[in-house]
Amino acid sequence: MSLRIALLGTLAHHGPATGYELAKRFDTSINLAWQAKHGQIYPELARMVKSGAVTVENAGDGRGRKVYTVTDAGRREITEWVNGDDLYRGVRNESALRGFLVTLLPPREAAAVMRAEEARHAAKLAEVEHLKEEVEARTAPDDPFGRYALELGLRNATMMRDWAAETAKDLENKAEKEDRR
């Protein structure tokens, strides 16, 4: 369902696009909210044509490009979904799982694992900051599309990095205490 809404939303905001273009948009700011590969996108577009949420048009070029456009029914679907309370699909977070399991290791090793985790999140944060600059350079300053999600991506990466750092610190303290014994 959510993939469908993500595709409709992108079409509603940026205008008609091909499946290929939609796939590439999942590499930009919307990446922080949703993603999909073309192997999932093409079948979904076909389903949406059938159900009337979008229309197709053959671009008529040799490549067989197909341009998709949202219909009013499609726009209604977006509004309904946004107003719904679809939330919390099961959380599945490898970092949190690592935070869980790390206590099975001796504190020194555990701390090293969390320092590595911190580094990964710091790198992710830099990535999001870069993406933000890119988006800001490309879009009008008063166009908030993607801004809110970008802000969330930034906060999330920061939060994860700090959590990993503090967890590492805590484990390092524990290791030291153990040494003194």
Place this chain on the structure above:
Amino acid sequence: MSLRIALLGTLAHHGPATGYELAKRFDTSINLAWQAKHGQIYPELARMVKSGAVTVENAGDGRGRKVYTVTDAGRREITEWVNGDDLYRGVRNESALRGFLVTLLPPREAAAVMRAEEARHAAKLAEVEHLKEEVEARTAPDDPFGRYALELGLRNATMMRDWAAETAKDLENKAEKEDRR
């Protein structure tokens, strides 16, 4: 892969358990890191027996309970996974998607959507706080298993709630500005 690790980790920390018990543990603190239903757990346990990560024993009671125990090979799998950098399976976040699409609505409606989002995250935060108290009452104060993940869950819910609130505020400001025009 991660489900397998989550199951092994739980067995390693709490000791041998049945599939049913493992399923119930996914409703406690590990819920903030990973989850699974019994429909996924039983087949996975069968696979792990085959590959030697766990052993089974029939409890011998009429209910046909089967108790699973981690093997050394299973423990090794955990350590390897924790030390790996398995991270960032595609982010799929309905809240962020809502933050994306909300700008397609008029500011007043959009603000209402984000206020509802704020309320959902505030409720989630309360839930995690409650879970934390429960865990703290049940486990020894120096047993950090689950504590780090719980802390992350707390931070995440707080971050999401604040983000939703600030986004709502921004949209409310926009609506007001529009009214004055």
Place this chain on the structure above:
DNA sequence: TGCGACATGTAACATGTTACATGATTCT
């Protein structure tokens, strides 16, 4: 005795990823 929790398992389905397959256009 009947209900709810305990207990295991499978089947059907939905979602998501990777690999395979094919061909056009553009740039060097």
Place this chain on the structure above:
DNA sequence: AGAATCATGTAACATGTTACATGTCGCA
């Protein structure tokens, strides 16, 4: 001419959810 990118699609597989199917045990 060859490589990279554009462009669409399907098949095989992995993961996750829901529904179906079956039976036990403890308690009111």
